[in-house]
Amino acid sequence: MTQAPEATTAPPLRAAAGQPYAYARRELVEPDWTRLPGWRGVTREQWESAQWQRAHCVKNAKQLRAVMGDLLDERFYEDLARDQAERATMSMLLPPQMLNTMVPAGAADWTEAFLADPVRRYMLPVLSDRRTDWPSHPHASRDSLHEHDMWVVEGLTHRYPTKVLAEMLPTCPQYCGHCTRMDLVGTSTPQVDKLRLSLKPVDRADAMIDYLRRTPGVRDVVVSGGDVANMPWRQLESFLMRLLDVESVRDVRLATKALMGLPQHWLQDSVVEGLERVARTAHRRGVNLAIHTHVNHVNSVTPLVARAARTALEVGVRDVRNQGVLMEGVNATPEDLLDLCFALQGEANVLPYYFYLCDMIPNSEHWRVSVAHAQHLQHAVMGYLPGYATPRIVCDVPFVGKRWVHQVEEYDRERGISYWTKNYRTGIEADDVEALTRRYAFYDPIHTLPEQGQRWWREHTPTAG
Ligand code: SF4
Incomplete structure (x- = not known):
């Protein structure tokens, strides 16, 4: 005869008590x-x-x-x-x-x-x-990642050896103040006269497919913009089907912040049915089809966003991942990041994949955080989420690409200059013998530096103060 287990007193909540971050499951809400x-x-x-x-x-x-x-x-x-x-x-x-x-x-x-x-x-x-002391870093620039310099055909950036970024269009259903593609994306503002694409969309798509057919070393295509949610679905589907026809393409990632900003787009019958056709074709050809979205705060993760992400998974998209941007006043604390990651991972089936440091574009210093702060955040979020869903915090270093923030080679904290190296040539460095030995710089926001460092920048920046 089996005996009922003896009643025991519940163990103290050691797991939750006294932790720097206390996890509690929270239901998503659509604000009224x-x-x-x-x-x-x-x-x-x-x-x-x-x-x-x-x-x-x-x-x-x-x-x-x-x-x-x-x-x-x-x-x-x-x-x-x-x-x-x-x-x-x-x-x-x-x-x-x-x-x-x-x-x-x-x-x-x-x-x-x-x-x-x-x-x-x-x-x-x-x-x-915005900051009034240093609204922009002296090294800030339009197209700070030099994506246009690396265009192999209009809109197709070949920066990494096996991957390309296809900028299909220069518009989005929403415009983010910190957009790294501020040079190209959106309508002009009094401060920024936007670059204009010159080829017709159909000719640009043809040129991209042609390049990929001629370049079998490229296996991974990020289909982006702007935001692919602003492409008429038939055009996007036709491009994706042609892409899936290129033998060497093994990963296709669709970039769309609209999955969060306008989930209604990704829930339309015509889009869901089209996505299912693309996902089926990708599956048949053994290609990994994923959606990459861009959510920066837990308040943006609502039931409609979760429904859009789950619908994409249901029709055969392999994964929906988030690439957020770290910004002061938005999400640059361990609590904000963990709240967001738990909502994405636990309530919306979106993988918390990356957080980028905000790029060095003009007028962005009030958003940017230092590499040291990003390292602190990376340390603070470890161990709470499943390992595969623990986001990597990365710095997109001009002429290098993404590096995990702990990969910094050398770091002058007084002047806020970090130095990075790389293990491949970008598309414009085929003849550059020093590309793999050079150190590439990235700059912390000056207002975060100690006084000596701030003074150094004032003395070495002709337009300062
Ligand atoms: S959705 Fe992406 S591309 Fe569009 S404005 Fe925002 S950051 Fe820029």
Whole structure:
């Protein structure tokens, strides 16, 4: 006869007690859009329609006022107008889905809550967010990763030996203030006259496929933009099918922040059916088809985002992964990163894959963090998530590519200069005998440096102070 186990006192919660981060499962929520005056009468059916979302994107202050009513004071709109005139490198474009994840219900002072909101801080920047001492690093530049220098045909960057990036189009359903492709993506702002692609989309796609057929050493294609959600589906599907026909292509990754910013797009019947056809073909040919998205804060992970990610997995996409960007005031604490990763991994089936340091583009110093802080964050997030879902924090070093932040070769912390090496030539270094022995520099934000370091930069930067 088996005996009932003796009643035991529950062991103390050693696992959770006293940990620097306390995990607790949290249900995803779609914030109630009817809390915003302009959307009081919007039905669920409208909200879940991609057409309704696209038609009601917020592109200027007038449209923002129409949604927010009198919730925000004039000081917010003045701050926004000055930023757009004096600093913004991206124009405003916010699908309702994204705007709705800013400021949850119940804020006592909406303007204060909106100014402090982590999603607002990178999607709708205002002048008071930016630094006045060093708004830009002296080494900041448009196209800071030199992607255009490495175009082998228009829009196709060949930076790594076996991988290429295909920039299919220069638009997205949403524009992020910190966009690394600010040189090309979006409409021009008073600060940035955007580069224009010259080939017709169909000719650009043909030239890319032709290059891949001629270059069998390339096995991995990131199909990006902009955001592929802005390509008419038939054009995208036709390109993907042609790509899957190239024998040497073994990995295809679709880059789309819209999976989070406009999940309604990826839930449309026509898109889901098309994605299933592509996934089936990829599977038959043994190609790994994945979606890479870009989520920076846990508040953006809502039930609709989870539904879009799971739908892609259900129709045969092998994996949905997140590539976030580390930004001060948005997510640059261990708690913010872990909250986001647990929501992605545990509630939406999105793999927390990478967090990048924000690139050295103009007017981005208030977002950027130092390599030392990124190393601290990497250390702080280890051991909480499954190993395969623990994000790697990476620095995209100009002329090098992604390096894990602990791979730094040498680091002058006083001046905030880190030095990196690489083990391959980029597409423009075939004849460069020093490419594999040279050290390549990356720069910390100057305001994070000790006083001697800041003084050194003031003395060595002609335009400083
Ligand atoms: S979605 Fe990506 S490409 Fe588009 S603006 Fe944002 S960061 Fe840039």
